[in-house]
Structures are given as C-alpha cells and as structure tokens.
Amino acid sequence: MAQPDGTFRTVSRIFAVLRLLSKKTEGLSFTEIITQFEDIPKSSMHNLLKQMHAHGYVCYNDRAKTYSIGGGMIELASSIVHHFTVKPLARPYLDTLGIQTGEDIYLGILSGEETVYIDNVKGTHPIRFDIPVGSRRQLYSTATGKLFLAHMSDHDLSRYLENKPLVPLTKRTITEPSELKEHLKAIRSAGISISYEENMDGIVGISAPIMDEFGRMAAGIVISVPNDRAVPSQVAFLVQHVKETAGQITRRVGGKVPTC
Structure with a gap:
C-alpha cells in the first residue's frame, strides 16, 4: 500500500x-x-x-x-452550522417578503468564489425570471455576491481580485478592480447591494445581508426584478423590505444586526 x-x-x-x-x-x-x-x-x-x-x-x-x-475553530464550526440552519429559519420570512413584494426572492450563501442559491420563493407577476435552487453565480456581478465581497477582509478581497478575472457578463458589469473596490465600500456603508443588469441583461437584484453572532455575513437575501419594474419608487420600496427581512432573520439566528 x-x-x-x-x-x-x-x-x-x-x-x-x-x-x-x-x-x-x-x-x-x-x-x-x-x-x-x-x-x-x-x-x-x-x-x-x-x-x-x-x-x-x-x-x-x-x-x-x-x-x-481555539476561537478560530469555534467560528469555523459556527459558520458551517449556520449554512445548515439558516435555510429553515429564514423560510417563513422569505414567504412573507414574497407576499409583500410579489417578486422572486432568493436565499444565497458563499461557496468558494461563488454565491449559491439554496432557497427561493416564486413571485406572482406574470413576467419573471426563474433561477433554480442550486444555481451558482459570480460574486463580482451579483447583488448578493457583491455583499459577500464587501464583507471580506482586505486581505481576502485583495487575494480574490488578484486571482479572479472580472470578465464582463453584460455591458454594465464592473470590470476594473479599483472601481469595484470603491463600489464595495459604498455597499458596506449602506448595508444594501444592488446589481443593475450587471450579471444578466434585463434583471435587477436587490440584496441585504444576514449576519451571524460574530458579525460576519452568513447569507444574503436577494429580490430579483425585471428592469421594467425597477423604477426608483419601487426600488426604494424593495430596499426597505429586504433590509427589514434580513434584520429579522439575523435576529432569529442569533446574529448581530448591522447598525447602518
């Protein structure tokens, strides 16, 4: 042997x-x-x-x-547990958000250098875009993915940008690392991430983070909206509700709600 x-x-x-x-x-x-x-x-x-x-x-x-x-092992174990527990705990809140907005709702987690959608609530509008559970998307071009990047340490973000080509997926995809870094700072400050057709033409994503007890991002909720419905007043309405829902789930899983 x-x-x-x-x-x-x-x-x-x-x-x-x-x-x-x-x-x-x-x-x-x-x-x-x-x-x-x-x-x-x-x-x-x-x-x-x-x-x-x-x-x-x-x-x-x-x-x-x-x-x-050590504490590092405890945090790692906690993060793994959150991946398995956040889905059932979040589901009632996702259902409520779906009723409030009528739009498609997705729950995403970080997996390597991608975000993976682990649950969804289908919208009631006749015009919608369905993303199957289990689908993977790039971090730099999606609303939830950019949230994960915004919550990375400077070291981890720099390593990601050094190793990841920012390939344009649409004409609105941010492909310059320096521009993306500035964009991520604004996302971190606002506590909300919006992807205006950066990952797919005609689709706007609006996402807010679910945090764990260590103040790290455990998952993200994203509302997917066709561009035709993403008028300023509707975007403001969706931003308010997705942030409120993310805060409710964060409290439900014992996490720390962002102060911004």
Missing part, C-alpha cells in the same frame, strides 16, 4: 489533534497530547501545534500549560 505524502499526513494529524482536544474542554498538556501520537516526533508535534495556534485553531493557556480548541 502506498504511503501517504507529507501534506496528507499533516492534514490527518491536524484533524486528529482537533478531535482529541474537542473531547477535553479543560485542555490538554503537550505531554498528554503527544502520548496519543506515538508515531509523531515531539518536534513535529510542537511545530504542528504552533501553526494551529497561529491560525487560531488551538488556544494555548500559558499559565496552565494546556492546549484547547
């Missing part, structure tokens, strides 16, 4: 350490940890714990000389 390479071995050890620490809320000393891994040299375990600590996945108590699960 082929031996696992170094990367696979390191990843396996990380998960093994996390599983061990998750069973001991009071923490474990280095000696208690290393005795569970007879095949790992002490120097390798020291380096592994050092790296895990640097990334926030383990916490070191200098006074007790013990390691425990």
Whole structure:
C-alpha cells in the first residue's frame, strides 16, 4: 500500500489533534497530547501545534500549560452550522417578503468564489425570471455576491481580485478592480447591494445581508426584478423590505444586526 505524502499526513494529524482536544474542554498538556501520537516526533508535534495556534485553531493557556480548541475553530464550526440552519429559519420570512413584494426572492450563501442559491420563493407577476435552487453565480456581478465581497477582509478581497478575472457578463458589469473596490465600500456603508443588469441583461437584484453572532455575513437575501419594474419608487420600496427581512432573520439566528 502506498504511503501517504507529507501534506496528507499533516492534514490527518491536524484533524486528529482537533478531535482529541474537542473531547477535553479543560485542555490538554503537550505531554498528554503527544502520548496519543506515538508515531509523531515531539518536534513535529510542537511545530504542528504552533501553526494551529497561529491560525487560531488551538488556544494555548500559558499559565496552565494546556492546549484547547481555539476561537478560530469555534467560528469555523459556527459558520458551517449556520449554512445548515439558516435555510429553515429564514423560510417563513422569505414567504412573507414574497407576499409583500410579489417578486422572486432568493436565499444565497458563499461557496468558494461563488454565491449559491439554496432557497427561493416564486413571485406572482406574470413576467419573471426563474433561477433554480442550486444555481451558482459570480460574486463580482451579483447583488448578493457583491455583499459577500464587501464583507471580506482586505486581505481576502485583495487575494480574490488578484486571482479572479472580472470578465464582463453584460455591458454594465464592473470590470476594473479599483472601481469595484470603491463600489464595495459604498455597499458596506449602506448595508444594501444592488446589481443593475450587471450579471444578466434585463434583471435587477436587490440584496441585504444576514449576519451571524460574530458579525460576519452568513447569507444574503436577494429580490430579483425585471428592469421594467425597477423604477426608483419601487426600488426604494424593495430596499426597505429586504433590509427589514434580513434584520429579522439575523435576529432569529442569533446574529448581530448591522447598525447602518
């Protein structure tokens, strides 16, 4: 049987350490940890714990000389749980928003470098555009996607823009990184994102964020409207209702409602 390479071995050890620490809320000393891994040299375990600590996945108590699960791991686990719990908790509010507006409503989450729609409420207007649940869309051209970008750290946003070509999907797609950055600042400040035919001709998206308890964006609600119905008064009406609904869901999932 082929031996696992170094990367696979390191990843396996990380998960093994996390599983061990998750069973001991009071923490474990280095000696208690290393005795569970007879095949790992002490120097390798020291380096592994050092790296895990640097990334926030383990916490070191200098006074007790013990390691425990770190805040970074707790936040990661919370984010995963939110992806599974936000859909059923949000559904009643999405239904109400659909009744209030008559438009198509979508719930989107972040998946890699795309936004994925995990639920929808179909509008009552005869002219509408249906996006199937499970559909993926670019971040830089969609209302919900731009919200996720606006809530990224400067480091993560810069890395995204360095690696992601901003290919024009319509004549209104923002394709200059500097222009997109300024646009994202305005979105973050306003707490609302609007895509005026940036992802698809004839479609306007209006989106507001659902936040988790750490103040991070867990999901987004977007109202999809044909351009012909997106007159200023109607857009203002939809902005008000989508922000109110996002705030209600944020409170329902125990998140922090943005102050803007």
